[in-house]
Amino acid sequence: MSAETVVIAYTPDEFGRAALEHGIVEARRRSARIVAVNATRGDALVDERYADDAAIDALESALAESGIEHVIRRPMAPDVSEAVLEVAETDGGTVIVVGLRKRSPVGKLVLGSVAQRVLLGAGVPVLAVKP
Amino acid sequence: MESLSLLGDGLATALTPENLLWAAIGVLLGTFVGVLPGIGPAMAVALLLPVTFGLEPTQAFIMFAGIYYGGMYGGSTTSILLNTPGESASVMTALEGNRMAKKGRAAQALATAAIGSFIAGTIGTLLVVFFAPALAEVAVEIGAPSYLAIMLMAMVLVTSVLGSSRLRGFIALFLGLTIGLVGLDLNTGQPRLSFDQPLLADRIDIVVVAVGIFAVGEALWVAAHLRRKPLSVIPVGRPWMGRDDWRRSVGPWLRGTALGFPFGAVPAGGAETPTFLSYVLERRLARKGHEFGHGAIEGVAGPEAANNASAAGTFVPLLALGLPVTATATIMLAALQGYGIQPGPQLMTEHADLVWTLLASLLIGNTLLLVLNLPLAPLWAKLLRIPRPYLYAGILFFASLGAYTANQQPFDLFLLLVFGLLGLAMRRFGLPVLPLILGVILGPLMETKMREALAISDGDLNGLVDEPLAVIVYGVIVLLVVVPLVLSRVRPGAAPTARVAEDTIPTDPTDPREPREKETAR
Numbered sequence: 340m341s342a343e344t345v346v347i348a349y350t351p352d353e354f355g356r357a358a359l360e361h362g363i364v365e366a367r368r369r370s371a372r373i374v375a376v377n378a379t380r381g382d383a384l385v386d387e388r389y390a391d392d393a394a395i396d397a398l399e400s401a402l403a404e405s406g407i408e409h410v411i412r413r414p415m416a417p418d419v420s421e422a423v424l425e426v427a428e429t430d431g432g433t434v435i436v437v438g439l440r441k442r443s444p445v446g447k448l449v450l451g452s453v454a455q456r457v458l459l460g461a462g463v464p465v466l467a468v469k470p
Numbered sequence: 471m472e473s474l475s476l477l478g479d480g481l482a483t484a485l486t487p488e489n490l491l492w493a494a495i496g497v498l499l500g501t502f503v504g505v506l507p508g509i510g511p512a513m514a515v516a517l518l519l520p521v522t523f524g525l526e527p528t529q530a531f532i533m534f535a536g537i538y539y540g541g542m543y544g545g546s547t548t549s550i551l552l553n554t555p556g557e558s559a560s561v562m563t564a565l566e567g568n569r570m571a572k573k574g575r576a577a578q579a580l581a582t583a584a585i586g587s588f589i590a591g592t593i594g595t596l597l598v599v600f601f602a603p604a605l606a607e608v609a610v611e612i613g614a615p616s617y618l619a620i621m622l623m624a625m626v627l628v629t630s631v632l633g634s635s636r637l638r639g640f641i642a643l644f645l646g647l648t649i650g651l652v653g654l655d656l657n658t659g660q661p662r663l664s665f666d667q668p669l670l671a672d673r674i675d676i677v678v679v680a681v682g683i684f685a686v687g688e689a690l691w692v693a694a695h696l697r698r699k700p701l702s703v704i705p706v707g708r709p710w711m712g713r714d715d716w717r718r719s720v721g722p723w724l725r726g727t728a729l730g731f732p733f734g735a736v737p738a739g740g741a742e743t744p745t746f747l748s749y750v751l752e753r754r755l756a757r758k759g760h761e762f763g764h765g766a767i768e769g770v771a772g773p774e775a776a777n778n779a780s781a782a783g784t785f786v787p788l789l790a791l792g793l794p795v796t797a798t799a800t801i802m803l804a805a806l807q808g809y810g811i812q813p814g815p816q817l818m819t820e821h822a823d824l825v826w827t828l829l830a831s832l833l834i835g836n837t838l839l840l841v842l843n844l845p846l847a848p849l850w851a852k853l854l855r856i857p858r859p860y861l862y863a864g865i866l867f868f869a870s871l872g873a874y875t876a877n878q879q880p881f882d883l884f885l886l887l888v889f890g891l892l893g894l895a896m897r898r899f900g901l902p903v904l905p906l907i908l909g910v911i912l913g914p915l916m917e918t919k920m921r922e923a924l925a926i927s928d929g930d931l932n933g934l935v936d937e938p939l940a941v942i943v944y945g946v947i948v949l950l951v952v953v954p955l956v957l958s959r960v961r962p963g964a965a966p967t968a969r970v971a972e973d974t975i976p977t978d979p980t981d982p983r984e985p986r987e988k989e990t991a992r
Contacts, residue, residue, distance in 0.1 A: 381697035384507065384552065385854040391702035415697050 343371035346432035348423045348457060350377065351387075351394040354438025357470040359398070362436040363405045365466060373402060373409040374430045378422035381415040389413075420456035432463055439467045473599050480826030484834055489532050492525075493831050496533035497838045500540020504547070505850045506861070507554050508688055511541030512797035512907075516680035517865070519805055520872040527809045528824055532831040534805065538798050539591055539835050542781055543843050546583040546774055547850050551576060551704050559741035559777045562749040566762065566769030571704040573765045581709035582719045582767055583774040584843050590727040590775035591836040594782025597731055598789070599829055602818065605790035609815035614922040615934050619943035621916045624793050626947050629905045630954070642901045645892070646909020649679060656914065657921055669881045676804040677876040679910050682886045683903055684797075685869040687893015689862040694894070696858060703854055709844050719771040722752050726775030733776075734783020734795075741780040745773035782832070789817060789825055792915070797904045800911050807911075 347362035349355045359375070366373050375398060379389035390398065395411060402409040410430070416422035427435050437454040458465050483489065503514040514537050522530035542559075549560040550567035563583060570579040612620070629639035652663045653673030664670040711719070726748040733744040752772040753762045762769055787793040792813030794800040806813050811821055818825055843850075873886040896903060920934070927933020935941055 379700055380857070381700060382859055383855050383857045384554070384701060385703040386700035387703075387855070389700045393702075415699065417697075 343369045343433040344431050345369065345371045345373050346423070346427045346430065346435045347373060347375045348377075348435065348437040348454070349375045349390065349398060350438065351390040351398075353470040354440060355388075355390075356438075357468045358436045358438040359401065361466060361468040363402075363407065365434060365436060366405075366407050369433070371407075371433065373405075373407050374426060374432060375402065375409065375411045376414070376423050376426045377411070378414045378416060378419045378426075380417060380419060388419075418456075420453045420460060423453070423457050424460050427461065427463060434464050434466055435461050436466045436468065439469050441469065473603055476822065476826045477599050477830055480823075480828075480830035481833070483528065483823065483827045484532060484830040489529060489827075489831065490834070492529045492533045493536050493835050494838055494842075496536020497540040497835050497842060498536075499533075500537035500542075501544040501547075501839070501843065501846075501850060502540075502853065503537070504541035504544020505853050506544075506856075507548055507552075508692065509861075509865070510545075510684075510797070511537045512680075512801055512903075513684035513688065513865075514541065515798055515801045515805070516677070516684045517868050517872055519677045519680065519801065519808065520875045522805055522808065523875075527806075527811065527821075528827045530805060530809075531802070531824065531828045532835075534798075534802050535828055535832045536835040536838070538781065538802075539587075539778070539832065539839055541798070542778055543584060543587055543839050544850065546587065546777075547580060547843075547847060548854070550579045550583065550770070551706060551851050552701050552854065554701060559745055559780075561742075562745040562773035563770055563777070565749065566766050568704075569763070569765035570767065570770060571706070571765075575765060575767075576704050576706040577709045578711050578715050578767060579765075579770050580706060580847050581711040581844065582715060582771045584709060584840060584847075585711070586719065586723045586726065586771045586775040587778040588836055588840040589723050590730060590777075590779040591782055591839075592833060593727050594731050594734070594779040595785075595829060595832045595836065597735075598782055598785045598832075601735065602786050602790045602825075602829075605786060606815045606818040609791050610819075612815070612939065613937050614919045614926065616937045616939040616943065618916060618919040618923060618934065619940040619947070620791065621793065621912055621919065623943050623947050623950075624787070624795060625905070625908060625912065625916075626950055628795055628908055629902075630951060635900070638899070638901045639905050642896065642903070643905035643909045645901075646906035647913040648909075649674060649906075650910045650913030656918065669879060672877075674885060675873075675876045675882065676801075676807075676911060678873045678882050678885050679889055680801050680804065680907060681869045681872050682889025683893040683896070683906065685865050686886060686890025687897060687903075689866050689869070690890055690894040691897045692858055692862055703851055706848055706851060709847050715767055718767050721755075722748070722768045722772035723775045725751060725755075726772040726777075727779040729772075730776035730779030730781075731783040734780030735786040741777045744776040744780050748772040748776040785829070785832070788813075789828075790815060792817065794908065794911070797907055800904070800907045804911050813915075 345362050345366040347358050349359060362373060377390045379386045399411060412426050414422045414426065423435065435457060437457050439454050440452065442452065454467060458467060484493070499514055500511055503509045503511060515534050545555065545560040546563050546567070549555045549564035550571050553564050553568035555561045555564045567579045567583065570576065625643060629643045630636045652670055654661055654671050661671040729748045729751070730741065730744040749769055749772060752768040756762055756766060756768050784795050784799050787795060788799045788803065792803065794803045803813050811817065870883060870886065873882050876882060923933050927936065935944065
């Protein structure tokens, strides 16, 4: 088992793909293992940022292709950013990779951003990437 | 054709801009609540009961009719895109509809459901126009004893034929009848089950019961299972159908209508049986039989038409006899009573304008639904992303507001909570809600009829069976109860429709049967 762990905050969209891409590069650089997290609040019938089984299969094969040791976690929690941070803690993450949305200052004011809360709350370095 | 000219008058009344507005509101609201599983037209109408105190009866019923039909359209959308039937009647639609959607034919599935519902609803409503007055004319002659027998039959049918468990059905029915008893005896003025509470002696307001059971009960149930694995919705554009889809849909639409209407019109109610029968029939008839199970359009068109035709059919007993057989119709009946209108055969003659405007607005609502639903389908699918806390906070707000405004008694809010807990318990133990609501509303009516019959015969019990019709109906009731019992003894493997439906029921987030499994599924 590698000493380092890259935690990738994955969503089945362009931001998640960007995070995955950079996360794999980062894992190679650090020769780390990967923990991919895809969390949901689970309080709506449909959450398009929660990967369904097909998307998880695709993620799994993408990770398998990279040849890096990896785990996928799919927690359900009241707060998605908390869930990511918790996984980072329990799995001993040494770096967290998140996809960042383009936001205007006003947009940031109105909508709470999961990535922002991960950035603020993380105890380890966070790699924020844009698609 | 006298009926047609009366319907024409009704159309003229319903087509005023203001009434059209109410129809549009009802239709949009109905689709909204229909799309979201767990919230149905019954809850919507219950929540709106207090609102109607400020409305003319005609306008209120135009809106309710829109909600009723809209709820059904909405339910089919969810069934197809999410594989989550909002109500038991959509289970069959979900079977083939969701498979069609998975094959990338969601647009066609939605289109055939919408157009099929429109056709079935229109034909069904026209059939109501012809049948209801005729039935009412006969029904006026029916005496109290037969009336009592017919009400009993409706209750037995709803409780034992629909739903998966008779025992649970009857528990719910008797709970409802008991709630209906609370308060002053209408004949003698004696308080019953009021526990020396003057507020209880006033009788429990139906708004409080309905809102408590439907809205608060559901909200508590959802709160108890707040976080679940989200389902994946199938993205869809504007529904449309190709020439081949039309050709394959027309037959099932018409056959579904023919199957659905009688089941709705006989006070046996429920769209479960006709949708199931329609599905089986289409499966038998399908030349491309192999496509069934892989998304056959016939399997969506038929049951969906049957569903709507039976919904239209339920207006026959409701208008001609004052007998509701669906939860929504039951609450509509309560709304009628709220206006001081006595439901029953005399409704057609005494409040002819209301009845004909209602029927006309059913036709209009149906058309509005088709116009609105085809372009708006992608928007409706977006509703499924509303986080439950926001949604149910709104529902609880309106529930409390409604329960309080009914009598402006804080005590009613306490009662609301009690009924909410009862509703939660019923969901937890899988008790059906319909028999309870039917018991609450029909119970007192039935008691009146029984008292009437006994008063005529001077307390002699023979007075209850001195009409031939009453005797026949009691015979039918006995048959209804005994035959299934005998059948299940003789052929233990024979599966009633409900059981088949249950086996094939896909993940319903509000399904009480599998709460444990859901909680652990992450």
